[in-house]
Amino acid sequence: MIPFVDLKSQYRSIKDEIDAAIARVFESGQFVLGDEVAAFESEFAAASGAQYGVALSSGTAALQLALIAAGIGAGDEVITVPFTFVATVAAILYIGARPVLVDVDPRSFTIDPSRIESAVTSRTKAIMPVHLYGQPADMDPIRDIAARHGLMVIEDAAQAHAARYKGRPVGSLGDLACFSFYPSKNLGAYGEGGIVVTSRADFADQLRLLRNWGERTKYQHIVAAFNARMQGLQGAMLRVKLGHLEEWTERRRRHARRYNALLKDSGLGLPEEMPYARHVYHLYTVRTPDRAAIRAALDAAGIQTGLHYPVPVHLQPAYAELGYTAGAFPVSERVAREVLSLPMFPELTDQQTAQVADAVRTAISVKSEV
Ligand SMILES: *Cc1c(COP(=O)(O)O)cnc(C)c1O
Numbered sequence: 001m002i003p004f005v006d007l008k009s010q011y012r013s014i015k016d017e018i019d020a021a022i023a024r025v026f027e028s029g030q031f032v033l034g035d036e037v038a039a040f041e042s043e044f045a046a047a048s049g050a051q052y053g054v055a056l057s058s059g060t061a062a063l064q065l066a067l068i069a070a071g072i073g074a075g076d077e078v079i080t081v082p083f084t085f086v087a088t089v090a091a092i093l094y095i096g097a098r099p100v101l102v103d104v105d106p107r108s109f110t111i112d113p114s115r116i117e118s119a120v121t122s123r124t125k126a127i128m129p130v131h132l133y134g135q136p137a138d139m140d141p142i143r144d145i146a147a148r149h150g151l152m153v154i155e156d157a158a159q160a161h162a163a164r165y166k167g168r169p170v171g172s173l174g175d176l177a178c179f180s181f182y183p184s185k186n187l188g189a190y191g192e193g194g195i196v197v198t199s200r201a202d203f204a205d206q207l208r209l210l211r212n213w214g215e216r217t218k219y220q221h222i223v224a225a226f227n228a229r230m231q232g233l234q235g236a237m238l239r240v241k242l243g244h245l246e247e248w249t250e251r252r253r254r255h256a257r258r259y260n261a262l263l264k265d266s267g268l269g270l271p272e273e274m275p276y277a278r279h280v281y282h283l284y285t286v287r288t289p290d291r292a293a294i295r296a297a298l299d300a301a302g303i304q305t306g307l308h309y310p311v312p313v314h315l316q317p318a319y320a321e322l323g324y325t326a327g328a329f330p331v332s333e334r335v336a337r338e339v340l341s342l343p344m345f346p347e348l349t350d351q352q353t354a355q356v357a358d359a360v361r362t363a364i365s366v367k368s369e370v
Pocket residue numbers: 058059060061084085087088130156158159180181182193194
Protein backbone atom coordinates (compact mmCIF):
# COMPACT_ATOMS: atom_id res chain seq x y z
CA MET A 1 0.00 0.00 0.00
CA ILE A 2 1.23 3.51 -0.78
CA PRO A 3 -0.54 6.05 1.43
CA PHE A 4 -1.42 9.56 0.29
CA VAL A 5 0.54 10.98 3.24
CA ASP A 6 2.48 9.13 5.95
CA LEU A 7 2.74 11.00 9.24
CA LYS A 8 3.94 7.98 11.19
CA SER A 9 7.19 7.50 9.28
CA GLN A 10 7.95 11.20 9.70
CA TYR A 11 7.42 10.95 13.46
CA ARG A 12 9.73 7.93 13.65
CA SER A 13 12.46 9.86 11.81
CA ILE A 14 12.46 12.65 14.47
CA LYS A 15 11.11 10.73 17.47
CA ASP A 16 13.93 11.57 19.89
CA GLU A 17 13.70 15.31 19.22
CA ILE A 18 9.89 15.33 19.47
CA ASP A 19 9.81 13.28 22.66
CA ALA A 20 12.36 15.65 24.24
CA ALA A 21 10.24 18.66 23.20
CA ILE A 22 7.15 17.10 24.78
CA ALA A 23 9.06 16.45 28.00
CA ARG A 24 10.27 20.09 28.08
CA VAL A 25 6.69 21.37 27.91
CA PHE A 26 5.44 19.00 30.58
CA GLU A 27 8.31 20.03 32.84
CA SER A 28 7.64 23.73 32.21
CA GLY A 29 3.90 23.52 32.82
CA GLN A 30 3.37 26.01 29.93
CA PHE A 31 0.55 24.24 28.09
CA VAL A 32 -0.97 27.30 26.41
CA LEU A 33 1.30 29.87 24.69
CA GLY A 34 4.50 30.17 26.81
CA ASP A 35 8.21 30.30 25.97
CA GLU A 36 8.25 27.55 23.34
CA VAL A 37 5.41 29.18 21.41
CA ALA A 38 7.09 32.60 21.66
CA ALA A 39 10.36 31.14 20.35
CA PHE A 40 8.53 29.40 17.52
CA GLU A 41 6.81 32.66 16.57
CA SER A 42 10.15 34.46 16.15
CA GLU A 43 11.76 31.57 14.31
CA PHE A 44 8.85 31.06 11.91
CA ALA A 45 8.46 34.80 11.25
CA ALA A 46 12.17 35.07 10.46
CA ALA A 47 11.96 32.10 8.07
CA SER A 48 8.99 33.80 6.35
CA GLY A 49 10.75 37.14 5.94
CA ALA A 50 8.35 38.89 8.34
CA GLN A 51 8.94 40.86 11.56
CA TYR A 52 6.27 39.29 13.75
CA GLY A 53 4.48 35.98 14.17
CA VAL A 54 1.34 35.41 16.22
CA ALA A 55 0.71 31.71 16.83
CA LEU A 56 -2.90 30.57 16.83
CA SER A 57 -5.14 27.56 17.26
CA SER A 58 -5.63 26.84 13.52
CA GLY A 59 -5.15 28.16 10.00
CA THR A 60 -8.81 29.07 9.91
CA ALA A 61 -8.38 31.20 13.05
CA ALA A 62 -5.38 32.80 11.33
CA LEU A 63 -7.51 33.85 8.34
CA GLN A 64 -10.36 35.10 10.51
CA LEU A 65 -8.16 37.09 12.91
CA ALA A 66 -5.97 38.49 10.12
CA LEU A 67 -9.09 39.90 8.47
CA ILE A 68 -10.24 41.50 11.75
CA ALA A 69 -6.76 42.87 12.53
CA ALA A 70 -6.70 44.44 9.06
CA GLY A 71 -9.84 46.38 10.00
CA ILE A 72 -12.21 44.45 7.76
CA GLY A 73 -15.76 43.78 8.95
CA ALA A 74 -19.45 43.68 8.20
CA GLY A 75 -20.42 45.00 4.78
CA ASP A 76 -16.86 44.99 3.41
CA GLU A 77 -15.83 42.92 0.39
CA VAL A 78 -12.81 40.64 0.11
CA ILE A 79 -11.69 39.28 -3.26
CA THR A 80 -10.61 35.64 -3.39
CA VAL A 81 -11.05 32.47 -5.47
CA PRO A 82 -13.64 29.68 -5.64
CA PHE A 83 -10.96 27.04 -6.29
CA THR A 84 -9.60 26.61 -2.76
CA PHE A 85 -10.30 24.84 0.49
CA VAL A 86 -13.59 26.18 1.91
CA ALA A 87 -11.85 27.77 4.94
CA THR A 88 -10.65 30.71 2.80
CA VAL A 89 -14.20 31.74 1.97
CA ALA A 90 -15.66 30.70 5.33
CA ALA A 91 -13.27 33.00 7.23
CA ILE A 92 -14.50 36.00 5.22
CA LEU A 93 -18.10 35.10 6.06
CA TYR A 94 -17.27 34.62 9.78
CA ILE A 95 -16.44 38.34 10.10
CA GLY A 96 -19.59 39.42 8.27
CA ALA A 97 -17.77 40.46 5.11
CA ARG A 98 -18.69 39.38 1.59
CA PRO A 99 -16.42 37.06 -0.42
CA VAL A 100 -16.23 38.31 -4.02
CA LEU A 101 -14.89 35.48 -6.12
CA VAL A 102 -12.76 35.63 -9.27
CA ASP A 103 -11.61 32.72 -11.39
CA VAL A 104 -8.15 31.13 -11.33
CA ASP A 105 -5.45 30.95 -13.98
CA PRO A 106 -5.60 27.61 -15.86
CA ARG A 107 -1.84 26.98 -15.59
CA SER A 108 -1.09 27.90 -11.99
CA PHE A 109 -4.56 27.29 -10.45
CA THR A 110 -4.02 30.51 -8.45
CA ILE A 111 -5.97 33.77 -8.73
CA ASP A 112 -5.95 35.22 -12.26
CA PRO A 113 -4.65 38.79 -11.75
CA SER A 114 -6.27 39.95 -15.00
CA ARG A 115 -9.71 39.31 -13.51
CA ILE A 116 -9.24 41.14 -10.21
CA GLU A 117 -9.68 44.77 -11.16
CA SER A 118 -13.19 44.38 -12.56
CA ALA A 119 -14.26 42.82 -9.23
CA VAL A 120 -13.13 45.85 -7.20
CA THR A 121 -15.97 48.06 -5.87
CA SER A 122 -16.15 50.93 -3.39
CA ARG A 123 -16.67 48.32 -0.64
CA THR A 124 -13.59 46.20 -1.48
CA LYS A 125 -11.08 46.16 1.38
CA ALA A 126 -8.70 43.30 0.61
CA ILE A 127 -7.45 40.71 -1.84
CA MET A 128 -6.83 37.24 -0.42
CA PRO A 129 -4.75 35.17 -2.87
CA VAL A 130 -4.33 31.46 -2.10
CA HIS A 131 -0.92 29.88 -2.75
CA LEU A 132 -2.61 26.67 -3.88
CA TYR A 133 -0.83 23.29 -3.74
CA GLY A 134 2.32 25.08 -2.53
CA GLN A 135 2.78 27.45 -5.48
CA PRO A 136 2.64 31.21 -4.79
CA ALA A 137 0.07 33.29 -6.62
CA ASP A 138 1.46 35.88 -9.07
CA MET A 139 1.93 38.54 -6.39
CA ASP A 140 3.43 41.53 -8.27
CA PRO A 141 0.30 42.33 -10.34
CA ILE A 142 -1.85 41.61 -7.27
CA ARG A 143 0.14 44.08 -5.18
CA ASP A 144 -0.03 46.68 -7.99
CA ILE A 145 -3.83 46.46 -8.08
CA ALA A 146 -4.00 46.59 -4.27
CA ALA A 147 -1.77 49.67 -4.19
CA ARG A 148 -3.82 51.46 -6.86
CA HIS A 149 -7.09 50.87 -4.97
CA GLY A 150 -5.81 51.11 -1.38
CA LEU A 151 -6.53 47.44 -0.57
CA MET A 152 -4.91 45.09 1.91
CA VAL A 153 -3.27 41.91 0.64
CA ILE A 154 -3.73 38.90 2.95
CA GLU A 155 -1.97 35.73 1.81
CA ASP A 156 -3.64 32.36 2.40
CA ALA A 157 -0.34 30.50 2.69
CA ALA A 158 -1.84 27.45 4.44
CA GLN A 159 -0.36 25.14 1.77
CA ALA A 160 2.86 27.01 1.02
CA HIS A 161 5.37 27.02 3.92
CA ALA A 162 8.84 27.81 2.52
CA ALA A 163 7.54 28.62 -0.97
CA ARG A 164 9.09 31.64 -2.66
CA TYR A 165 8.01 34.25 -5.20
CA LYS A 166 10.86 35.78 -7.22
CA GLY A 167 13.17 34.65 -4.43
CA ARG A 168 11.11 36.22 -1.64
CA PRO A 169 9.49 33.93 0.95
CA VAL A 170 5.76 33.50 1.07
CA GLY A 171 4.71 35.36 4.22
CA SER A 172 6.53 38.54 3.21
CA LEU A 173 4.49 39.27 0.07
CA GLY A 174 1.40 40.94 1.52
CA ASP A 175 0.31 42.93 4.58
CA LEU A 176 -0.45 39.76 6.52
CA ALA A 177 0.02 36.05 5.75
CA CYS A 178 -1.83 33.09 7.24
CA PHE A 179 -0.40 29.60 7.63
CA SER A 180 -1.96 26.35 8.85
CA PHE A 181 -0.14 23.66 10.81
CA TYR A 182 -2.82 21.02 10.32
CA PRO A 183 -0.91 17.70 10.59
CA SER A 184 -0.83 16.96 6.85
CA LYS A 185 0.43 20.42 5.80
CA ASN A 186 4.09 20.85 4.78
CA LEU A 187 4.81 22.00 8.32
CA GLY A 188 2.32 20.12 10.47
CA ALA A 189 1.65 20.12 14.20
CA TYR A 190 0.63 17.03 16.18
CA GLY A 191 -2.85 18.50 16.42
CA GLU A 192 -4.25 21.85 15.27
CA GLY A 193 -2.28 25.07 14.82
CA GLY A 194 -1.83 28.18 12.70
CA ILE A 195 0.02 31.49 12.59
CA VAL A 196 -0.27 34.97 11.13
CA VAL A 197 2.97 36.67 10.16
CA THR A 198 3.24 40.38 9.40
CA SER A 199 5.79 43.15 9.46
CA ARG A 200 3.33 45.66 10.92
CA ALA A 201 3.68 46.06 14.70
CA ASP A 202 0.11 47.38 15.05
CA PHE A 203 -1.34 44.30 13.33
CA ALA A 204 0.75 41.94 15.48
CA ASP A 205 -0.41 43.76 18.61
CA GLN A 206 -4.07 43.48 17.56
CA LEU A 207 -3.63 39.78 16.77
CA ARG A 208 -2.18 39.07 20.21
CA LEU A 209 -5.21 40.73 21.76
CA LEU A 210 -7.66 38.96 19.46
CA ARG A 211 -6.33 35.47 20.22
CA ASN A 212 -6.46 35.91 24.00
CA TRP A 213 -9.72 37.57 25.06
CA GLY A 214 -8.49 41.07 24.33
CA GLU A 215 -6.43 41.13 27.50
CA ARG A 216 -3.34 43.33 27.62
CA THR A 217 -3.31 43.12 31.39
CA LYS A 218 -5.25 40.54 33.36
CA TYR A 219 -8.98 41.23 33.83
CA GLN A 220 -8.87 44.17 31.37
CA HIS A 221 -10.64 43.19 28.13
CA ILE A 222 -9.98 46.02 25.73
CA VAL A 223 -11.28 44.42 22.52
CA ALA A 224 -14.03 41.86 21.95
CA ALA A 225 -11.94 38.82 21.20
CA PHE A 226 -11.53 35.06 21.04
CA ASN A 227 -9.76 32.06 22.48
CA ALA A 228 -7.49 31.21 19.55
CA ARG A 229 -4.21 30.50 21.34
CA MET A 230 -1.62 27.95 20.25
CA GLN A 231 -0.91 25.10 22.67
CA GLY A 232 2.54 24.95 24.26
CA LEU A 233 3.09 21.40 23.03
CA GLN A 234 2.40 22.38 19.43
CA GLY A 235 4.85 25.29 19.63
CA ALA A 236 7.61 23.07 20.99
CA MET A 237 7.04 20.32 18.40
CA LEU A 238 6.75 22.82 15.54
CA ARG A 239 10.14 24.28 16.49
CA VAL A 240 11.65 20.82 16.03
CA LYS A 241 9.92 20.33 12.70
CA LEU A 242 10.82 23.81 11.43
CA GLY A 243 14.44 22.70 11.67
CA HIS A 244 13.72 19.97 9.10
CA LEU A 245 11.43 21.94 6.78
CA GLU A 246 14.06 22.90 4.23
CA GLU A 247 15.25 19.30 3.82
CA TRP A 248 11.65 18.02 3.60
CA THR A 249 10.81 20.69 1.04
CA GLU A 250 13.77 19.69 -1.12
CA ARG A 251 12.58 16.07 -0.95
CA ARG A 252 9.09 17.06 -2.08
CA ARG A 253 10.61 18.98 -4.98
CA ARG A 254 12.71 15.97 -5.91
CA HIS A 255 9.67 13.67 -5.89
CA ALA A 256 7.84 16.17 -8.10
CA ARG A 257 10.74 16.21 -10.59
CA ARG A 258 10.69 12.40 -10.68
CA TYR A 259 6.94 12.26 -11.23
CA ASN A 260 7.32 14.89 -13.98
CA ALA A 261 10.02 12.83 -15.72
CA LEU A 262 8.20 9.50 -15.34
CA LEU A 263 4.83 10.88 -16.47
CA LYS A 264 6.10 13.00 -19.35
CA ASP A 265 4.21 12.06 -22.55
CA SER A 266 1.62 10.15 -20.53
CA GLY A 267 -1.09 12.52 -21.73
CA LEU A 268 -1.74 13.79 -18.21
CA GLY A 269 -1.65 17.50 -17.46
CA LEU A 270 1.36 17.85 -15.14
CA PRO A 271 1.85 20.58 -12.53
CA GLU A 272 3.79 23.56 -13.84
CA GLU A 273 6.26 25.46 -11.70
CA MET A 274 5.72 29.04 -12.81
CA PRO A 275 8.86 31.04 -13.73
CA TYR A 276 8.41 33.26 -10.67
CA ALA A 277 7.87 30.40 -8.21
CA ARG A 278 9.60 28.05 -5.87
CA HIS A 279 6.80 25.49 -5.69
CA VAL A 280 6.86 23.43 -2.48
CA TYR A 281 4.47 20.70 -3.69
CA HIS A 282 2.15 20.47 -0.73
CA LEU A 283 0.20 18.54 -3.35
CA TYR A 284 1.31 16.96 -6.61
CA THR A 285 -1.84 17.31 -8.65
CA VAL A 286 -2.29 16.16 -12.24
CA ARG A 287 -5.19 16.82 -14.63
CA THR A 288 -7.06 14.23 -16.64
CA PRO A 289 -10.54 13.91 -18.10
CA ASP A 290 -10.37 10.19 -17.13
CA ARG A 291 -10.00 10.86 -13.44
CA ALA A 292 -12.54 8.34 -12.18
CA ALA A 293 -11.04 5.41 -14.10
CA ILE A 294 -7.45 6.26 -13.19
CA ARG A 295 -8.36 6.79 -9.56
CA ALA A 296 -10.16 3.45 -9.39
CA ALA A 297 -7.21 1.63 -11.00
CA LEU A 298 -4.78 3.21 -8.53
CA ASP A 299 -7.06 2.32 -5.65
CA ALA A 300 -7.13 -1.31 -6.84
CA ALA A 301 -3.32 -1.24 -6.97
CA GLY A 302 -3.21 -0.06 -3.33
CA ILE A 303 -2.28 3.53 -4.13
CA GLN A 304 -4.17 6.28 -2.32
CA THR A 305 -5.05 9.50 -4.14
CA GLY A 306 -6.92 12.69 -3.24
CA LEU A 307 -9.17 15.28 -4.90
CA HIS A 308 -8.26 18.93 -4.30
CA TYR A 309 -10.94 20.04 -4.85
CA PRO A 310 -13.75 18.25 -6.68
CA VAL A 311 -16.38 20.96 -6.13
CA PRO A 312 -15.45 24.67 -6.20
CA VAL A 313 -16.65 26.63 -3.19
CA HIS A 314 -19.34 28.57 -5.10
CA LEU A 315 -21.06 25.27 -6.01
CA GLN A 316 -21.04 23.89 -2.45
CA PRO A 317 -24.53 23.81 -0.91
CA ALA A 318 -23.24 25.64 2.18
CA TYR A 319 -22.23 28.67 0.09
CA ALA A 320 -25.22 28.91 -2.25
CA GLU A 321 -26.05 32.12 -0.36
CA LEU A 322 -23.21 33.82 -2.22
CA GLY A 323 -25.46 33.77 -5.26
CA TYR A 324 -23.08 32.28 -7.84
CA THR A 325 -24.34 29.55 -10.17
CA ALA A 326 -22.76 26.87 -12.37
CA GLY A 327 -20.86 28.49 -15.23
CA ALA A 328 -19.81 31.52 -13.16
CA PHE A 329 -16.16 30.39 -13.00
CA PRO A 330 -15.42 28.14 -15.98
CA VAL A 331 -11.73 27.53 -15.26
CA SER A 332 -12.33 26.54 -11.63
CA GLU A 333 -15.25 24.33 -12.63
CA ARG A 334 -13.32 22.52 -15.38
CA VAL A 335 -10.22 22.06 -13.25
CA ALA A 336 -12.31 20.75 -10.33
CA ARG A 337 -13.60 17.96 -12.59
CA GLU A 338 -10.10 16.94 -13.74
CA VAL A 339 -7.67 17.23 -10.82
CA LEU A 340 -6.16 14.17 -9.15
CA SER A 341 -3.55 14.36 -6.40
CA LEU A 342 -0.91 11.60 -6.25
CA PRO A 343 0.90 10.50 -3.06
CA MET A 344 3.26 13.27 -1.93
CA PHE A 345 5.22 13.43 1.31
CA PRO A 346 8.93 13.82 2.01
CA GLU A 347 9.47 10.23 3.13
CA LEU A 348 8.33 8.70 -0.19
CA THR A 349 11.01 6.46 -1.70
CA ASP A 350 12.15 6.47 -5.33
CA GLN A 351 10.71 2.99 -5.60
CA GLN A 352 7.31 4.27 -4.46
CA THR A 353 7.24 7.20 -6.90
CA ALA A 354 8.19 4.76 -9.69
CA GLN A 355 5.42 2.39 -8.61
CA VAL A 356 2.86 5.20 -8.63
CA ALA A 357 3.97 6.40 -12.07
CA ASP A 358 3.84 2.84 -13.45
CA ALA A 359 0.34 2.32 -12.10
CA VAL A 360 -0.81 5.62 -13.62
CA ARG A 361 0.69 4.74 -17.01
CA THR A 362 -0.92 1.28 -16.91
CA ALA A 363 -4.29 2.79 -16.03
CA ILE A 364 -4.03 5.22 -18.96
CA SER A 365 -3.06 2.51 -21.47
CA VAL A 366 -5.88 0.19 -20.33
CA LYS A 367 -8.25 3.10 -20.65
CA SER A 368 -7.09 3.95 -24.19
CA GLU A 369 -7.56 0.32 -25.38
CA VAL A 370 -11.26 0.19 -24.51
C1 LIG B 1 -5.76 23.85 5.45
C2 LIG B 1 -6.20 25.13 4.83
C3 LIG B 1 -6.84 26.15 5.57
C4 LIG B 1 -7.33 25.95 6.98
O1 LIG B 1 -6.36 25.61 7.91
P1 LIG B 1 -6.81 24.79 9.24
O2 LIG B 1 -5.54 24.78 10.04
O3 LIG B 1 -7.25 23.44 8.82
O4 LIG B 1 -7.88 25.56 9.91
C5 LIG B 1 -7.13 27.33 4.93
N1 LIG B 1 -6.84 27.53 3.62
C6 LIG B 1 -6.26 26.58 2.87
C7 LIG B 1 -5.96 26.86 1.44
C8 LIG B 1 -5.94 25.34 3.44
O5 LIG B 1 -5.36 24.40 2.69
